[in-house]
Amino acid sequence: MTKKQRAAIIVEELEKCYPETPIPLDHKDPYTLLVAVALSAQTTDKKVNEVTPHLFAVADTPEKMAALSAEEIKTLIKEIGLANTKAKNLKAMAELLVERHQSVVPQSFEALEALPGVGHKTASVVMSQAFGVPAFPVDTHIHRLLTQWKITSGKNVVQTEKDAKSIFPKEKWNKLHLQIIMYGREYSPARGDKSRDYLTPLVLGEASA
Numbered sequence: 533m534t535k536k537q538r539a540a541i542i543v544e545e546l547e548k549c550y551p552e553t554p555i556p557l558d559h560k561d562p563y564t565l566l567v568a569v570a571l572s573a574q575t576t577d578k579k580v581n582e583v584t585p586h587l588f589a590v591a592d593t594p595e596k597m598a599a600l601s602a603e604e605i606k607t608l609i610k611e612i613g614l615a616n617t618k619a620k621n622l623k624a625m626a627e628l629l630v631e632r633h634q635s636v637v638p639q640s641f642e643a644l645e646a647l648p649g650v651g652h653k654t655a656s657v658v659m660s661q662a663f664g665v666p667a668f669p670v671d672t673h674i675h676r677l678l679t680q681w682k683i684t685s686g687k688n689v690v691q692t693e694k695d696a697k698s699i700f701p702k703e704k705w706n707k708l709h710l711q712i713i714m715y716g717r718e719y720s721p722a723r724g725d726k727s728r729d730y731l732t733p734l735v736l737g738e739a740s741a
Contacts, residue, residue: 535682535699538683538735541735543704545731546708546712546731547711549711550710550711550714550715553711556577557577557584558581558584560588560592562637563592563593563629563635564584564592565657565658566644566654566658567588567622568580568581569658570618570622570650571583571612573614573654583608583609583611587608590608591605594626594627595626595635597622597625598623598626602620602623605619620648624648625647625649628646628648629647641656641659644658656668660706664706666706668693668708668709669693670689670696673716673720674692674696674713674716675689677712677715677716678695678712679692681732682736683696684696715731
């Protein structure tokens with residue numbers, strides 16, 4: 533079976549499982565999405581969604597966030613991993629958005645990745661989910677599953693993203709990356725029972741007739 537054939541199976545099966553793909557991080561606009569994604573590094577979306585209502589009640593705009601001290605932000609996000617670093621980044625990010633972008637989240641990878649605490653994955657999520665620009669953010673689920681499904685060599689997330697973009701139709705990227713994340717969480721967790729993972733043998737041509 534070729535990569536293209538495996539990719540077609542992946543797209544077809546994930547569309548059956550997840551015809552709708554709600555964004556897992558609660559937000560109301562591009563700025564609150566940017567903050568939520570930045571907070572989600574090395575933390576579950578569930579935990580971020582538990583913390584952000586309190587944070588956004590106080591600071592849901594760059595101006596309000598910039599007006600807080602890093603210590604005040606840290607207090608609001610203390611339940612999240614790396615809270616100290618993330619608090620400093622959120623304040624610096626907000627200040628730059630106010631000073632450089634008139635408090636508007638920029639719609640370019642270059643400008644987003646120039647913000648404190650915003651790497652390529654975070655920028656990709658914001659570009660795809662807030663602005664509808666085709667992107668393929670690679671998280672641990674996507675990296676692991678695309679390696680498992682032999683779509684990529686899986687040596688690093690940069691290569692995984694490149695391979696995914698080369699094999700899947702561009703118009704599918706934004707939805708597909710969410711579908712893969714959802715599948716990974718439900719059927720093929722990194723740790724735990726893998727018995728529910730029906731897609732891997734199907735993709736690899738190992739499913740029983």
